[in-house]
Amino acid sequence: MTATLVSYSLLAVWSAMAIYALAFVAFTLDLAGRAARDPRQKGVVEGSEAASGGSGTSGGAGTTVVQRTDAPSVGGYSSRWAKVALALTIIAWLLHVTATVFRGLAANRVPWANMFEFSLTATALIVGVFLAVQLWNDLRFLGSYVIGFVVLALGVATVNFYVDVVPLPPALQSAWLVIHVFVASLATGFFGLGAALSIVQLIQSRREATKGLLRLVPAPDGLENLAYRLNLVGFVLWTFTLMAGAIWAERAWGRYWGWDTKEVWTFIIWVIFAGYIHARATRGWRGSRSAVLAIIGFSAVVFNFTVVNLFFKGLHAYSGL
């Protein structure tokens, strides 16, 4: 039974990766299209399905008279490739979630107890957050980055991190495994998307003058505001992760904080994002500087997940490798 479920799970992972790869290609073709077309052409920027929920003047048919809003018109451009890519992403994501669920069923526990399973679940959450944000903000221009990242992560996870289903050691037998690790993975999803926006923001603000690659992508201000909101959610989730981890550590290891390597890096990430939030309120730090901080923060998250898990000595030695 377990073996069957595991093989279904793996089949679903490989299928998801193949479709993600196709989605990546489609997103990239869409991006190429964005670069090629001139935004001043009619009907490109103010496309019909623009800014769904952007300005927020829903309700009564056409509110009266003068109206001003600084709400950024994020997105607004849509090519056939973007639609294809999004559809492929949704199909791949459903397979990805299926793979994760089957893995959990096979192991008869939550599917995030070793490095392979963390990667599987965390990437599913990253794509999940990416898709969820589409509901109120068209972020398809980030597709190449997000899906590219996810395909790479899944590839490394299935090839290099794969371990067979094993039961939980006593230290992991706790309800906190469900909460702590899940929330941490979810926070990773928000930080990842935030960092993606910050990268595009940096490219945009550099290209603003030269009118280069990403003309059909929102202006840096809009990107920055959206990145900030995503990172705020990530920061709250990360704070919760840190606290839940401390409560669990108190029960399992007898102290709520002991500067274990993983604890140190969780703390470092928390402080970096605290700095990022303060940077937004500091003169001279808005814009590119705070974007760089957000990217450093997400890099630290990835570092914490890979290098710290694999090469640093500590109590969080649950990679299974």
Added chain:
Amino acid sequence: MDSSRPSDHVDGRGHPTENDITQPRLGVVGYARFVWRQLTSMRTALFLLLLLAFAAVPGSLVPQRSADPNGVVQYRTDNPELYRVLDALQVFDTYSSVWFSSIYLLLFISLIGCVIPRTRHHFDALRAAPPRTPARLKRLPAFLAVDAPGITEKDAVESARRLLRRLGYRVRVDSASVSAERGYLRETGNLVFHGALVGILVAVAIGGGFSYTGQKVIVEGQAFSNVLGNYDSFNPGRYFSDDVLAPYSIRLDGFDAEYEEENIDAYGQPIDFTASVTTTIPGADGQPASIKVNEPLRIGGTEVYLLGNGYAPWITVRDADGEIAFSQPVPFLPQDGNLTSLGVVKVPDGLTDQLGMIGFFYPTTLPLASGAFSSSHPDLRDPTLTLEAYRGDLGLDGGIPRSAYSLDTDALTQVAGRTSETPTLALKIGDTVELPDGLGSVELSEVKRFVSLDIHHDPTQTWVFIFSVLVLAGLLTGLFIPRRRLWVKFVAGADGTSTLEYAGLARGDDPTLMAAVTAFAQKHAAGLGIKVGE
């Protein structure tokens, strides 16, 4: 010199000299104020935050005395030169080092310096009315105007006031307009967040002084009473005194370990550890209890954790006449996942010479091709105890403290083992083997389990938890509750028409400001009977 001043101006500190800079002179108070302003500025706070993140990194690259003391010893052996440099820089105690502490203390001083004036300001704002309606609402980031034919100023203002009050706004009514503000909780949350961080720091600092941790190994059937001398190791806080140890005792009745049997990929992996104990507090009968890895025992203001377990072979040593010189279970420390364990036996009295033995215990014996043993499963299936025996001076009388778990063989002569005539002794349960030189005999009568318990007391742990919850609550309200000002203004046109103007202003990022202003305008206009739309 300030060029706008007359050239003969004297600014109270004598005539200006050649290399004089037009900077105001700061007295001691002035300098203090200047430093304080700098320290409490956002820029400094940001710098300190980033510095703190950066300063925390070395502690994860190098083993820490607090988390991994053996790692530090190993590091010293491997890199003696680098060790001396890093140790001088306190890198092995990063998180209590002078440099790390000064960063976070400065950060907290900066934080307090920022939060106190903000608290005062917020307290005032909480009692003050919202500011007057600006003259030109059109200039605000969210603005909306609605034609309002046949509406009187009084109706418009009064209904706006009522509606805003109902929506939780604090309201100020001027002649033809209403000014309203909401979301004071945002700043409250922000201040609670920062205050609670200070609370955590203080609680941790106090807790560190009054807490203690101790370790104790207990073999099945043995008991431990909570007295300082009974601990194997003990780490008190600075203000610890003996009398805080609550009088209680814990007896280990049994220890059950469960290992994976079915899954071949995880064969022998531990599934569950349960220590069954009887706890006794003075004046009460013993109470049965159990301790598991994620389920510590709370007793007498302490938490008791199950941190390790292993085997304790019961070893009996008799002299040549069969008189017992030593008989007790000896905890052997696990060396690998299959519980190959290392142990030491010291018999200082009762034999013609002092006897020391060092050996391995294999719970499930697997003979290797080399003739050595290993253990193939952690459960007790086919146990073997091997011992190398030494005679001579154990050095116990010199007054130097010796670990019970190590044997210094330099001054001893091996009588049984790899380098002596008699080979290493090997015993199964129930076996008795003779020691060479007519020293006597060694018997392995039975094998018991032992557990190693960690006993902690931290009086401020609950406070740290409460402040952490406040941190999270403050964060949520401080980041996500929008602070908004809303204005409604009745404008009478020259030709008898009238217009209602709505405007909003947010503090910080507020992506839904325009939506909120629009929603309010629609509601307010509808209440006045104006159809919003064409």
